[in-house]
Amino acid sequence: MSQFRKSLWRGALAAAAVAGFVTSAAAQMELKIMAPAAPGGGWDQTARSMQQAFTQAGIAKSVQVTNVPGAGGSIGIAQLVNNSKGDGNQLMVMGYVMVGALLTNKSPITLDQTTPIARLTTEYEAIVVPADSPIKNAKDLAAAIKADPAKVTWAGGSAGGVDHIAAALFAKAAGADPTKINYIPFSGGGEALAAILGGKVTAGISGYGEFESQVKAGKLRLIGLTSATKTANVDVPSIKEQGIDLEIANWRAVVAPPGISADQKKALTEAVDKLAKSKEWQEILKAKGWEDAYVSGDAFTKILNDEIARTKEVLTAVGLVKS
Amino acid sequence: MEAFYSLANGLTVAIQPMNLLFALIGVLLGTAVGVLPGIGPALTVALLLPITFKLDPAGSIIMFAGIYYGGMYGGSTTAILINTPGESASMATALEGNKMAKAGRGGPALATSAIGSFVAGTIATLGLTFLAPYLVDIAVSFGPEDYFALMCVAFVTVSATFGDSPVRGLTSLFIGLTLGLVGIDILSGQSRLSFGIPELYDNIEVTTLAVGLFAIGEALYVASRRHIQEEKLEPVRGSLWMTKEDWKRSWKPWLRGTAFGFPIGALPAGGAEIPTFLSYSTERRLTKHPEEFGHGAIEGVAGPEAANNASAAGTLVPLLTLGLPTSATAAMLLAGFQQYGLNPGPLLFADQPNLVWGLIASLFIANAMLLVLNLPLVGLWVRLLAIPQPWLYAGILVFATIGTIAANPSPVELIMLTVFGVLGFLMRRFDFPIAPVVVGLILGPIAESQLRRALSISLGDPMVLLQSPISATLLAIALIALVLPFVMKGMGRFKAVED
């Protein structure tokens, strides 16, 4: 009981400290962050973590999170573009998945209509095989795909998502026909993981977080991550380092509505810049296992446009988007 | 008995006053949100994660487990009392439970549901303690073809919910299957029956359909016939508690429900809805009182409720042993673990024995707590039915709509709810059974996608369905269940001729 009271007190003290800090700092922004997804998912968690860090670090006076779920973010972005035009206090969390979803859903609204602010985090894709698989590394997998793409079954997330795109790019880099890959979409990470552990498929592809504990326990073999070079948290060289030219990451970013003024854009960018550097945000990244990939301003706009172009190309190749 | 020792150890963690308090907060919160359709335990845990960030890991994970179990209780209470299943897993409970409540037997219905949940939860948690490592191997070896075969068994058995006319029952089922087509097809990424409306891309939410058909449809129907027959609700007719007869009729369904719920819940794509419907159909077939089914048979509440809770414990098997989140709530529990830098999975039992066994022990405690909290409340709950009818139904409509918009604040979702309400009204008026629609929506997409996955993996060879021993066995069961009633009927006729 006393322990509980203590933690309550601690909470109250922390809240008081934050309140005091906010009044001393001059930041008076009242931000709204939209998560274009239902509560609980990755975008929602990003929005709510931003809310936490923004207020605790005293960068914004208040932050309100709203959820607009549906169709891979298509509904959220439509609301942002149509209803929040010129609102300099509004942000929307989005990610690489939205790039693909807008294309496959034939959304009339595109990301060009938003004002890009910054990329926040990134997660590399991991390719794994069951521990007893004869495939030992990326070269083996590439050879198997080249020999007969039909026989290499992939388990991953929904069709047209980042896992699917990464699998298609892997096949292309391996010299096989990306339209011939035998990619089997599963709903939810757990189901795909079960299929890989049960040896029902040749390989699995998803964010590394989904597989990490299985890889560490020796139940799955990590073929490699889709990063440029080996990352610190794994023992295996990246797929690119193994000679297969594949680099892709599932990033998350924030964008603002269309029609905001240059000053408003600058203010928002500065606020997010401060957020990214804050101790509070760094702590959250560590706790959640998110990799910092902060890029803001024109550099981010360029990344976004490059990603849209590449995704469109892949999705057209596998037939999900008609050119 | 290493597990025993560890469990005892876990109990000492769980009964620390602080952790007991967390469990209590959890079950209370869980019950409160379970009552609202659309807002389930998963959403609650998601929203509480940032708040509990600063608390100690054992305490908050114990609280989340309490929310999980509490949500199950809350969902079935509203299913029984006001025909508004708070979650899709409580749908089967509403079928007989609400009929019982309307006949003044709400007390026994709530009691059998509470005690059945306790019994099932306890047995299933014991199963989790001792069988998890073995069960998980079987669970992982379940491939797409095996799931498809399981769906075939489910399709055959749910015909028990069809009522007296096969044509009308099948019509309802096919309406459900049609609704199941709506949205993006997960395997090809193309949208079906969505007509370019983005809100339809995410498939039809099961709770929206169930609440529309059950709660709103019923409100419209009752309102339209008030001039003929005023519906009179007596909260209590006969005993408020379970009679000896009720106990006798309940204990076997509890055990059978557990036997369905726990293993299917432990399957990565098993879920809670399928075991509840399997349990309902089984009880309907085995009962000695078939005339009561459709008018409030206690077996039809006891079985599905037990199955529902047992499957909740079942989903923890792959979560704790493999780190496999197989339901939305399990995924949130996983996020809760990760928030504290704990990675559930093969190593969790070895790395964090105190935490894992503390969690398992607190499941026992949450279960007992819910029983102690809920039984005395039964008398209070059934008084809800004494609320004047206009307010009762007005309240039901408000609950149904708010639950829906809280989960998805979009007018389109409410329009769907209304359309399903009208559908429910028309189906009642023309005597079409309601449950098969929901069954079709749940089972259709799973059966389709699992079959397509199985055939993709086998490169189109249908023999894969017979080569897997699990699938072959299940298909045989489905075939027998399909043919047996006809054979029995034929035999009966044969005998009649001989006489």
Add this chain to the structure above:
Amino acid sequence: MSTNSQRRIDVAGFAIALLLLALAGLVWWDMSKLQILSPYDLGPKVMPIVVSIGLVLLAIGNGISALRGDLPERESLDWKPIVLIFSGLAILITFIALGWGFMIGTAILFAATSTAFGRRAFLVDLLIGAGLAVLVYLLLGKLLTLSLPAGPIEKLF
């Protein structure tokens, strides 16, 4: 045919059969626009084909039972309460769509439904409904920080 059937042919039953037939047509038309993308997948068309064939057969089955007059007798219907409840729902949906929040709409829905069930105290019920809405808003919107549709009234809290 006319000699042995004393029973009246059921018009509503025929309407149901026609509706099912229309639904089958809709599913078929929608299916025809899909493409088969993966060379290994059975494709998204198979299930709609199965469903629409099933619906056609059931339309025939329902048509036959309508012809035989197998449908159960229906009681007379009072449209007034249905219209009331329906308007309540329509008002709630419209208010949310217009961005006026959910509280006023919820209060109206409560009062409309209770009127449909025979109460004659619209204003009192309006207040009760509003009270319920506030309670829910405080619990869900404030405690659980869910984003409920907010309008001018919600912003006061």
